[in-house]
Amino acid sequence: xxxxxxxxxxxxxxxxxxxxxxxxxxxxxxxxxxxxxxxxxxxxxxxxxxxxxxxxxxxxxxxxxxxxxxxxxxxxxxxxxxxxxxxxxxxxxxxxxxxxxxxxxxxxxxxxxxxxxxxxxxxxxxxxxxxxxxxxxxxxxxxxxxxxxxxxxxxxx
Amino acid sequence: xxxxxxxxxxxxxxxxxxxxxxxxxxxxxxxxxxxxxxxxxxxxxxxxxxxxxxxxxxxxxxxxxxxxxxxxxxxxxxxxxxxxxxxxxxxxxxxxxxxxxxx
Numbered sequence: 001x002x003x004x005x006x007x008x009x010x011x012x013x014x015x016x017x018x019x020x021x022x023x024x025x026x027x028x029x030x031x032x033x034x035x036x037x038x039x040x041x042x043x044x045x046x047x048x049x050x051x052x053x054x055x056x057x058x059x060x061x062x063x064x065x066x067x068x069x070x071x072x073x074x075x076x077x078x079x080x081x082x083x084x085x086x087x088x089x090x091x092x093x094x095x096x097x098x099x100x101x102x103x104x105x106x107x108x109x110x111x112x113x114x115x116x117x118x119x120x121x122x123x124x125x126x127x128x129x130x131x132x133x134x135x136x137x138x139x140x141x142x143x144x145x146x147x148x149x150x151x152x153x154x155x156x157x
Numbered sequence: 158x159x160x161x162x163x164x165x166x167x168x169x170x171x172x173x174x175x176x177x178x179x180x181x182x183x184x185x186x187x188x189x190x191x192x193x194x195x196x197x198x199x200x201x202x203x204x205x206x207x208x209x210x211x212x213x214x215x216x217x218x219x220x221x222x223x224x225x226x227x228x229x230x231x232x233x234x235x236x237x238x239x240x241x242x243x244x245x246x247x248x249x250x251x252x253x254x255x256x257x258x259x260x
Contacts, residue, residue, distance in 0.1 A: 004215060004216075004218070005218060005219070005220055006220055006221075006248075006249045006250065006251035006252075007251050007253070008251045008252070008253040010253070013253070045253075090250075095186065095196070097183070097184060099182065100182050101182055101184075101243075102241075105244075108246070111248070128251040129251065130248045130249060130250075130251055131215075131220070131249065132232060132233070132246050132247075132248060132249075133213035133214055133215045133220075133222065133230070133232045133249070134211070134213060134214030134215055134232050135214070136232070136233050136244050136246050137242075137244060138241075138242055138243060138244040139241050139242040140240065140241030140242070141236070141238070141241040141242050141243035141244065142184050142198070142243045142244075143243070143244050143246070144184065144186075144198065144243075144244070144245045144246065145246050145248050146186075146196050146223070146245055146246065146247050146248065147248055147250075148221060148222075148223050148247070148248060148249060148250040149223075150221055150250040151250050152248070152250065152251065153250060153251035153252065153253070154221075154250055154251070154252050154253070155252075155253050155254075155255075156252060156253070156254045156255070157254075157255050
């Protein structure tokens with residue numbers, strides 16, 4: 001098995017609505033990060049919050065990184081927004097790029113979006129994972145994730 | 158004294174140009190008619206390169222993917238330069254519906 005789709009962690013919704021963790025995903029709040037992964041993992045959005053976290057569960061292996069361009073722990077999301085349109089609530093951000101123009105990455109199949117600020121009760125819990133649809137590589141260049149106009153993730157009531 | 162460098166950007170696939178004055182490492186993007194409306198990176202003026210869109214390799218299923226002006230699901234845009242290669246990935250939206258949470 002490997003990944004095949006993009007999902008929001010159900011435990012994130014439960015944790016946020018239950019006020020279990022002090023999520024603050026507005027612009028001036030927590031720092032969400034985008035960590036890259038290869039095709040050796042099979043993510044699930046029904047895991048417990050501890051297994052959604054960066055460096056835990058399936059996210060403990062399979063990371064793809066460039067030490068200075070796109071570190072293993074990921075690149076931060078910037079200019080995050082929450083929008084409501086009719087019955088759909090969308091979380092979005094500015095497109096995320098590598099820190100330099102000399103980044104080398106191979107076999108990038110998707111990313112984990114997680115909260116790098118939260119430390120308790122679970123550190124670095126996941127928000128969503130986004131599957132890119134195949135293998136992506138960059139050689140001594142810039143790697144950019146262009147987020148969909150429909151957002152990084154969305155809730156439809 | 159102004160120490161922010163001026164960078165002149167051009168698009169290899171259309172006539173769009175831009176000028177930025179920023180100190181940080183950045184790439185200028187635009188909606189490019191040359192690649193059927195995708196959000197595409199520009200390159201510093203004088204850069205020799207080619208730009209190719211890659212169609213999504215895996216099935217779409219119920220994924221909310223990004224498509225070009227012809228409705229093709231696009232996975233990435235590869236800019237190949239003499240000294241390297243850039244990759245712009247078009248990420249799908251992760252969607253959760255109330256129905257899926259009740260399953």
